[in-house]
Amino acid sequence: MNSHHPLPILVLDDDEIIRVAIQETLKIEGYNVIPVDTAEKAFENLKSQPFSVIISDQQMPVMTGLEFLAKAKEIQPNAARILITGVLTLKTIIDAVNKGEIFRFLAKPWVREELLATIKNAVQRNELLTQNQRLQEETSRLNEELARANAELKKQVVDLADNNKELDEAHEVLHKNFQQSVELCFRILSTFHPILGKQTKTIVDICKLLSDSDYLDDDEKRVLQISSWLHNIGLIGIRRDVVNRSVQHPSSLEPHELALIKNHPIYGQTFAGFVDKFESVGITIRAHHERWDGSGYPDGLAAENIPKPARLLAVAVFYVESGLSRQDAVDEILRLSDKAFEPEAARLFLKVTHLVKLPPKVKEILLSELTPGMVLAQGIHTPNGVLLLPENHMLDLVTLRKLREHNLVEPIPERILTYY
Structure with a gap:
């Protein structure tokens, strides 16, 4: 059973028996399957929601399975595409796999274990491609932000230089x-x-x-x-x-x-x-x-x-x-x-x-974790900024008791840093 709920699987076949067989087999394994009997219905679904896997029979009216999957790739390029075929002349299909038009093909009649293994690999491929796309988009976004930040910083440097008679004088001021x-x-x-x-x-x-x-x-x-x-x-x-x-x-x-x-x-x-x-x-x-x-x-x-x-x-x-x-x-x-x-x-x-x-090195700890002998790496203040204990103060039992009593009356909001 799949526990992470991948995107649904689209199944296109004009043979109801085939559609039901695939749907029931995959449903047992926890997959969400959407079966359709025409390419037109399939395209409507592809335009309305994302799919992890697209399965199509080769022998379809209006267009072949390969033709359908080629158009499906344009709509959802990350979805893994699987072709079902009963034709044993496989040169065209193998060429399509090699060119990346389809992910895998299944020959009729297929073995249940082969179908499940192919679907599992296809779902994993979709998840990997989707994750990579998200990472690339995030990287692009960060690069754009960095470029904007760089541009702004460069503008500030240029503005500073413009306020001086010569750029060398501005550099000298910066150096000083x-x-x-x-x-x-x-x-x-x-x-x-x-x-x-x-x-x-x-x-x-x-x-x-x-x-x-x-x-x-x-x-x-x-x-x-x-x-x-x-x-x-x-x-x-x-x-x-x-x-x-x-x-x-x-x-x-x-x-x-x-x-x-x-x-x-x-x-x-x-x-x-x-x-x-x-x-x-x-x-x-x-x-x-x-x-x-x-x-x-x-x-x-x-x-x-x-x-x-x-x-x-x-x-x-x-x-x-x-x-x-x-x-x-x-x-x-x-x-x-x-x-x-x-x-x-x-x-x-x-x-x-x-x-x-x-x-000494510094670490952050909770107020409840303070023990006698610890040395504060920064002072502790009240919410109003009043200094309770200074930096480098070594804690003892009396200080800890007073600090915890104060925290009950007026909680201490800032981080507590100690040396170790």
Whole structure:
């Protein structure tokens, strides 16, 4: 029995016995079948509702089954088309299958198991094509939105340049205010999603430590430090609920939502281009989820094709975003060396972790999950903005009791973030 209720199946045959036989066989298996005896009725149905499968007998009055299915393809191209024929000269039919005019054909008399297997495959094909079409439409829509956003951002840059006597002067002003622009992007990200803001700050601190080595030249060190601030900026173009689930419950993402998340380095590259004029920052942001073995995203870059700053940024991002404890994260980085990470980048990170105390990581928890000894990663306020407990406050039993009593009288609306 089918439990997911696919779209109905259209059956065209002028022989009532055949129509009833197919309908009863498929009905037992849970399929919804709409039988018709003329092509005219079939076309009316095709224009009024979608079908997963279209079945037609070859020997029909007015037009043949192949002719009917060719026209049906124009109306519903994603519907799988099946031809029933009693003719054993199959060259024309096989040519139609090879050209994609029909999905399969069944010879009379057919075997019940063969009919059911063909229908099952046809339904699956329709679902796959329909899903792919939805994903393509969503991708096209997002590309259009991104193009509009890019156009608006470019217009703003042009407007800024027009207000200055020369474009070079405008670039100089932007360069002088660069740090303010980076901090503004960070504040936007923190406002959009506080956990991402906290994680970004930790990643920035780690990248500063990594930059103290001789692994990078001076220009690459600058690129790494800027990229560490901006690497997640592309997420602000994605719905907040999708981003929130990607941080806390990534396994709950739908395929099209996961595709959006995997495209955020591309969006980030675009946004970074309006903050920093050096192309290397955008390239590093785009590549920070690539893997040393070539299985990363969005471009599947491997080994030396991954920019050196992106190799270090990838290790730092994994350490912070993995959700693992400090030691477990370090062990996992060691295990993934030469797979996800360049061995030299992993070794440098491990060297830093042994020489320097790494900044703490942040997680979001419920008020009921707070325990003595936890340290707040951000302050807790009343709905009116009054500070109850500051950032870095270590909780004890007395504080927890008062906090929970206050919550009963005046519920605390904001997220609770702690270090771990």
